[in-house]
Amino acid sequence: MESRYTPAEIEAKWQQTWAEHQLYQTSETSDKPKFYALSMFPYPSGNLHMGHVRVYTIVDVIARLKRMQGYRVLNPMGWDAFGLPAENAAIERKTQPAKWTYQNIDQMREQLKQLGISFDWDREIATCSPDYYRWTQWIFLEFFKAGLAYQKEATVNWDPIDQTVLANEQVDAEGKSWRSGAIVERKLLRQWFLKITNYADQLLADLDKLTGWPERVKLMQANWIGKSVGAYLEFPIVGIDEKIGVFTTRPDTVYGVSYVVLAPEHPLTQKVATSDRVSAVEAFVQEVSGQSEMDRTAEDRPKRGIPTGGTAINPFTGEEIPIWIADYVLYEYGTGAVMGVPAHDVRDFQFATQQNLPIKVVIAPPDQPISDLKEAYTEAGTVVNSAQFDGMVSTEAKGEIVAYAEKQGWGKARIQYRLRDWLISRQRYWGAPIPIIHCPECGAVPVPEADLPVQLPEDVELSGRGGSPLSKLESWLNVPCPSCGTPAKRETDTMDTFIDSSWYFLRYPDAKNDQAVFERAKTNDWMPVDQYVGGIEHAILHLLYSRFFTKVLRDRGLLNFDEPFERLLTQGMVQGRTYKNPTTGKYVLPIDIKDPANPIDPDTGETLEVVFEKMSKSKYNGVAPGDVVDKYGADTARMFILFKAPPEKDLEWEDADVEGQFRFLNRVWRLVSESAESLKTARSQDLTKPEKELRRAIHTAIKEVTDDLQGDYQFNTAISELMKLSNALGDFPEKTSSAFAEGIKTLLLLLAPFSPHLTEELWHAIGQPESIHTQPFPTVDPTALIADEKTIVIQIMGKTRGTIEAATAIADDKVALEKFATDSDVARRYIDGKTIKKVIVVPGKLVNFVVS
Template sequence: MESRYNPAEIEEKWQTAWDAQGLDQTLEDPSKPKFYALSMFPYPSGNLHMGHVRNYTITDVIARVQRMRGYRVLHPMGWDAFGLPAENAAIDRGIAPAKWTYQNVAQMRAQLKRLGLSYDWDREVTTCSPDYYKWTQWIFLQFFQAGLAYQKEAAVNWDPIDQTVLANEQVDSEGKSWRSGAKVERRLLKQWFLKITDYAEQLLQDLNQLDGWPERVRLMQENWIGKSTGAEVVFKTEAGDDLTVYTTRPDTLWGATFMVLSPEHPLVDKLTTPAQSAAVAAYKAEAADKSEIDRTAEDREKTGVWTGSYAINPVNGEQIPVWIADYVLMGYGTGAIMAVPAHDQRDFEFARKFGLKVKVVVQPEGETLDGDTMTVAHAGEGVMVHSGPLDGIPAGKGAGQSVEAAVKWLEANGKGKGTANYRLRDWLISRQRYWGCPIPVVHCPSCGTVPVPDDQLPVTLPEQVEFSGRGPSPLAKLENWVNVPCPSCGEPAKRETDTMDTFICSSWYFLRYPDARNESAAFDPAKTNDWMPVDQYVGGIEHAILHLLYSRFFTKVLRDRHLLNFDEPFKRLLTQGMVQAAAYKNPVTGKYIAPADIADLSDPRDPATGDRLEVVFEKMSKSKYNGIDPKDVLEKYGADTARMFILFKAPPEKDLEWDDADVEGQFRFLNRVWRLVTEFQASGAKPQGSGELTKPEKDLRRAIHTAIKEITEDLEGDYQFNTAVSELMKLSNALNDAPCKESPVYAEGIETLLALLAPFAPHIAEELWHLLGHADSVHHHAWPVADPEALVVDEIPLVIQIMGKTRGTIQVPAGADAQTLEQLATESELAQRYIEGKTIKKVVVVPGKLVNFVVQ
């Protein structure tokens, strides 16, 4: 037996053995309860980073503990392998995206295996493989058949660098692309959409089921769905056309003094008079170049153009002008608003700029507002005035207030109806790039859009293509691929050349794992329904809206297609914090300096300017020179140390600051465990029971079962791995300090330490477990259960004081009454040393704490 802990040797040994034994294969035993543990699968970039290590280690500990607790566990891994990064990287390197992707998959798979992660690799999925995307296409056709997939011309977000459209969710708050960082442009293109808006209310209401999710994530989804309630009201144009508006304040209809349409509204051209046509055309062109973020910015000066036409306010018959302005979006509500400048600041600013009427319909208590002299809109409380049937009613949305009264009046008089609206827009899934799942439809001049029959799936993505930079997809140039007979009539037709958003692939992958080798279906509903929903999902907060919302949507649609029998895909969600490391930043220039370029790290200065540098902890990044390569850590310390540090340094939901000293500390701890067990084994001790336990044995057994209890609770609640590792250290120290090393209790403690350590540091635990003579794996051992009797404290320390000054402690029976404590304290050798020869005037007893002698 190697006397020194050698992680490289034992980790390779056990990874090979586990693979040969099939140790981590999923147990299909219906007699056992199921547990589905899942990390968000990675994009195969080729290299693991510390964020990956943290995510996958957390999930692995959860999976290993649940196996030891008697569950059948599904713990799979796969690759989110389509997408622009692979295509762009392949273009830059002059190789095929498929070759680049599969090379990266192989490299990352090997890196993951070095971490000792207990994946069932027989269930591995790769989204760019035809045996996977065949079923992505089949699922798309399920949406198409249900009327949930459609194609239309729309103003879309265009990424000028990646040369493709983006969904609204992929544009950040500054109007930039989520991936390239480019300023997004607006273009009018024919695109494919999924009708996620049909499920807006379900997606909102079912957030109430997700009590195992962080409240922050649920709130982010609720805000993104963005439900509001109000009314739809129809205004008539002079030509008799209907102009429908949605408003959350129908009570203020009597104060509407103009209307505003989105420049993209279909009635704009019809409403524009000849005199205004040039101005309207110029404004429409200008608005088309702006992003939604730019158009709706609160601090931006309002712009607009009058169409030259009027509409009739249905509640009072007043004629009001119809304008267009870019702050109104076609994608929200109906693309038209009724403007009430007295009670909406945006409308007020617009009215004042263009000299439009301001009419007060809500008077605050104790004031008299005048529309001609107001300097700011009044959006607060008050009483309705100049509002016909609503006069005198309190303004607001509660019961008996003006909004409720307005909706009732509109419906009773056929002027409008109460309704709800959502910020959520239909999901734009078309991408004008190559490396993605082909959309399985054919465009026929006679039959229109025709789905590819199931027996002709997959529509295979051709791998022999030529790229001409980061431009349009080369698919359109492949005539042999594009030109096909119509599946319906047999006449010449053309394939769709757009590919799907890669979030389509990740919206159902978790449904494939339970039946990953099925060649005849996306999954067997019986198998997937058995394993789903995922019991514990682990991934980054950055996916709170995109991936998680889309996955919930897919689940509900497939449920309604009678393929699934559950509402939500992920029962519990853990969003782990980032891994940060120290970076050296020049506070004057904002530049980051590589540590290698700094002469003295104890007094870091910019070598170019001499400025003193700030040491800041930030997310690891090459540009900040603070990246830590997992490979270096594994080679120096081993996978078990890396895992222990990741788990110990911070609670999983918090950001983790990398510290080499703490990594070294975990390595020393594992070395102490190694010595503790090897010395016990080398001693040849054969513990024998001797009846009643001695006090040291009772104390050690209490420490053992306290560790079991505390660690189990840490892993059952909010996964406080850091405190669980602390308990492992306490148990190790208790064993090291125990004077009863030949006792059966000590042997129990050694084995319990290894069993508790196994999920955290699986390799060293396995090695030492076998060293103790076990033939089976420690990972097959049952999770230890705390013995309540062992936790009972027989004796407690009692403080002895003389004249209020502490002199020491004695051990007394737990629960002893005051009279017994006084007697024991008085008779103790400790007290006698101080009271001998003195007169005891008074004895003060605080049961369970202290005895104080007042002496003369």
Template sequence: MTPPRYQPAELEPRWQKVWREQELDKTSTNSQQPKYYALSMFPYPSGNLHMGHVRNYTITDVIARVRRMQGYRVLHPMGWDAFGLPAENAAIDRGIHPARWTESNIANMRRQLQSLGLSYDWGWELASCQPQYYRWTQWLFLQMWQMGLAYQKSAQVNWDPVDQTVLANEQVDSEGRSWRSGAQVEQKLLKQWFLRITNYAEALLKDLDQLSGWPERVKTMQANWIGRSTGAYLEFPVVGHDEKIAVFTTRPDTVFGVSYLVLAPEHPLVSALTAPSHRLRVQELCQELTNLSVEERTANDQPQRGVPLGTEAVNPFNQQRAPIWIADYVLYEYGTGAVMGVPAHDERDFSFAQQYDLPITQVIVPPGVGEITPLQKAYTEPGILIHSGEFDGLESPITKEKITQTAQERGWGEQRVQYRLRDWLISRQRYWGVPIPMIHCDHCGVLPVPASDLPVLLPENINLSGRGLSPLAQLTEWVQVPCPECGRPARRETDTMDTFIDSSWYFLRFADANNDQGIFDPEKVNDWLPVDQYVGGIEHAILHLLYSRFITKVLRDQGLINFGEPFQRLLTQGMVQGLTYKTVQTGRYLTPEQVIDPQGECRDRETNEPVAIFYEKMSKSKYNGVDPEQVLGKYGADTARMFILFKAPPEKDLEWDDADVEGQFRFLNRVWRLVQNYQEHPPKNTSDATGAERNLRRVIHQTIQAVTSDTTEEYQFNTAIASLMKLTNELTDYQGTNSGFFDEGIQVLLTLLAPFAPHLAEELWHQLGHKGSIHRQPWPLVDKSALVVDEIPLVIQIMGKTRGTIPAPSQADQATLEQLAKDSDVGQRYLQNQTIKKVIYVPGKLLNFVLEP
């Protein structure tokens, strides 16, 4: 009878149905088992999976499956980061409600995830747009309000003119564009809600040392974003005013070189310190800078813009007066919003001083070199102080501390630690997000919504036809509420929260996803958390991870959890890249069908323009994407999983190649045929173990050892699959007669293959007559005795020249090996009638016979 063919389209849905009926992936609550929490960053429900999703979730699924088979109770959940601008914009474009759009997308993506055979316990599913979830997001905000971590203030903010909402600094790219819409960001002065993440700056920085399971580059990115610097806080009295201008500087050793002070245009002292004769010019520059992004204001390739206020400050160290200016390159949100201009020792200040003809006073010179007049550029290296009063002749690194100490003793300043990190701006002027649970009363001020009134539900009857004014502000009936304190008419807050709030605590909720009495049961969260393995893209290395760490520390300080870091190990997988065709002159992306290849040079079929071919991140707009549904339809989920894991190590970018997908499909077919042939023609059972049997068993246990290490320690799934291929080859080529060894090899192969190709492994396991699921089998253990090599190929040399090899026992002594060599064909040929002077033995490698002349 002809063996059945491997047909993934038939067997994969069948086994998925069986697994659902058996609740195979239900989370174990057996407290006697060690816990393991495997988590992928939950997705935004865009409507369809892309290959980046497939890669992320397959990696985590393999990790979860291996740990279950190793005896762990595994939490492996899935949910949806379901609020946000894309759904609202899509709803506006299509004339439907964001909730309906989101729900349909979730349903489709859930179906796609299930078709991949991912071992999620769907009973723990959550979506951030569901009231039973965002009720607790609002509760969390109120906790931070009570702790003094949530506050509202007027601030110069980033405004996206396309999406018509505020953006956090982290959501603006290096070119001053919105991270989502791509629009050039503008600046606006608005009253906004913030979270005091800066209160945790030192802890967020220091605790990076605890994260031994994180990639070093991610920790470096976080440390740089937090940006700790130690320096001096100095105050400069203003002539004719009671105010003092405070600056923070990491170069207090240059304070004697201050020739001007600069305030940010938004600084509250600007109006008070501007002389009447300068007011018009100051107002004009402030207005000019209002709509410019941070990047535009601080660009090095643009002329700096500044005007004097017409007032002066006094340098307390030398009593010299310095004019006060405003300039574009000083930002109110950074430091104190003011800087001391030291043009001789700062490149930016040097350029500004040259542009506006301000004094340049050198106060540091290189060791052994006198004052350089005139300076051609700023000298920014350490050196020796000059023109610095009592500090002349001292080395600048030492002087930093001495000058700071002097300032503190004389009441001019103090040593201070400063951070680049700014407080987290969470206000958004859009509808599809979590309503901020605050009420504004003209008599009582700003008050929290009582916890008993949560959740503050998003109203359904909303007009989303326009953008700009928050859609919620247009709903009079929803906005107008009685004050919870005095009962007089009051107003709800109409801004919604940044969606990064939703994703900053979801991993905690997963541990108690169905709790309707509290945010979670601390006992359950303390049991499951921290997450043992977190998997997601490097693009979240700053925002999401930093915010998640912050919220975790806040909840720890509230006594709700007993840990301060949410993720023990972090794997940041690379991107999936597709083959891209782009015209050289016009930069247009083309489909493969639009390209011709005459004489090896690709050109646009229509215009004959040369075409560049390269790999780039998959994107619909670049026509280089691959639809997972098509891959699954042609090859099946197991092939897609195998390819995505085999093509590249998980942290590297993966270049899609149809030929490599076909290669994995062929490998799974080889495994299929191997098991079919084994069932039809099993080896005979004999009691003795020949060299072939021992070699096979050694390969079996070498494979167990390698795959276990690659799936639990280094996460080198590509080399794990390579080991499975090697074992498959050994089993296919096996020439032994003892079926016990072959039986073991087949069962080990399927068991180790199960996390990678779960459907095929399950099917073949049951074809062999097993009753229970292969996914509930124990993970194979290494028999170290099987790894011992019984025989070694021993090189035989005569007078230093290799003459051949002989098979030799690995544990034999030198005398035994010498006799074996003499009796061998090599010995018979070269050693007969020869006098052996001595034998040089390199253990486990060679015998060199030195002969008498």
């Protein structure tokens, strides 16, 4: 065989052989248990980056391991192919989005294949293909039939750069678009929504079922859903036959209400204003609405508001209280109006102090007298100044007061969510058209199932400006109404691309079905996904939407499970070495650095800061996967990525460490190829002591690697175990021993999921006829793990004083060990002449003497 390790040759060879033998095709007709391994599918930007390499490598190791462990594994791949970049690229390059996208897909598929990932390419999907979006549209119509898709005029987030609306989830805390980074504007538009709020409670409650998810992702979703338990209460307006409804989580403080506040956008603002105040109110509302969301919610800015002159009545006390308008009340949340209880709410306290509004204490702190409040008291306490509720504990008063309000017709218990309905219409071309026809007679009519897909027309003029491109295409736009035949118009908005990705995992089990969205039996068989791997950036967006879709489709009778993803692994970023000028903040190209040990700005001569940051073009810190594969091979790239950091942590790309992995694979190569011939004639006889020790090392490695891959996928420590085994084999002199042969085979089998090409080559080199990837994963022989002797730690007063060797039978027996240890030289040296007060014995590990 080849004496040198030449990854380029063997990797190409085996990739071709595997493809010819369809080694990774999903087996469907088997009684093996199923395992669905899934990586979040990529957007086909045209270039694979290291982040991709990391996810797919992680999933590939899991898929390969599970196959060897006897599972039938589904490990599919596809493309999240709709979206704005294609449209923008098409405008720039004067081409069609479809053409650009499919070219990118071809390019990325090739790059992926070079990594040796065991995808079942027969199930490949692209969301922009009519075969796929036909069913996206079909699912939309399922939502429509269920009353979960509706149109509404609403103030929505408008991205001025991308020229489209966005969902709340797609706008970050600073009011910026997740894609373009532009500050979003608020616009009143008629848009399509999905009623995710109907499922708010289930989406929250079922988080408890997701025991295989990271806590922080669940926490983020719970916060996003934002459940608040409280009450809806109504305050009649003096002089008008209308009421102001408020939502509060503190009905127990209702006797302390000293004013009510409306959000500036509230429809009642003009009505409640007294004639002398109307113009001031109008001016205030104008001013606030002219401000961006940013300004309005900026940190520590004072609350602003004005009285309307109008008054309302607190039904509980009969008191007349002023109605104010203030910018700290959000129209989007609750009823857009709040009751002001300055004594027991931090914001109300601040506002009331500022505006000289009365502060009335109704909850007394347990042990303190009610004195002048310096700040709001928001804890529980004893109810005071609250008529018949006086003396109650405030937490109990909540229920009583709500019950009383309900009896009096003043309000009722209410649960409020922060979650809003999902805005899904986009005024762009490259997405799945919403399959609706607007008829002047019948309204919004669904496109009949037989007419799906509503195809995207190809002869379209793209400019990126002035509304949906589809609205300008008369031939496509005008159709007869499917139900009455009247001339009607198609819906011109396309769907948010997050819709496409909210169900793709349901399609893989039956990816080529052209009769139905999927065969229920197949999807129910493979789902839920056993292990999902992807970036933390989807903690809310994609993962919440997918959970929502799953629940709706379950309720439509299509699925028989509640949650789509059993276990979730969120992998960390891949960071590159970045040279940054500390004063200007500018990034410097690595090739401009003369001495990496002492990096200096070539322009200014300043010493540069060396940091690891997420790889990106603008930071000049990217490493191209292709370059690494060319230089070291895919196996080395895979090993490095898995070894350098635990999967959920950020990974710092260091060339020196890549070389370390390359060296390791070379060592394995040499170790196996040097002994390949003698292995074939390995003799078997009674084991010598060194052979027994080697077997113990072999089976310890099996145990450790299996454990590392069982629970939390600790690839880094698994690889270090493989290095240990490799070292032990290298040190072992008897290359013709059967124990050595067992060790070599075990090493290759354990390494196979990590370095599929190298192990396949060596597996054949030692005379094995079948593919290593179809072999069973090694299992532990418990008898091989038993050592004849164990090292026992001797401690005196908790301090280690030495160790003793004890026969295993003694070491594992508490009584025998105590005696053995007490008689040992080490112990005697320290306990002679002292009284033993207590002896702590940990069998197999240590003996600790407490002496006086």
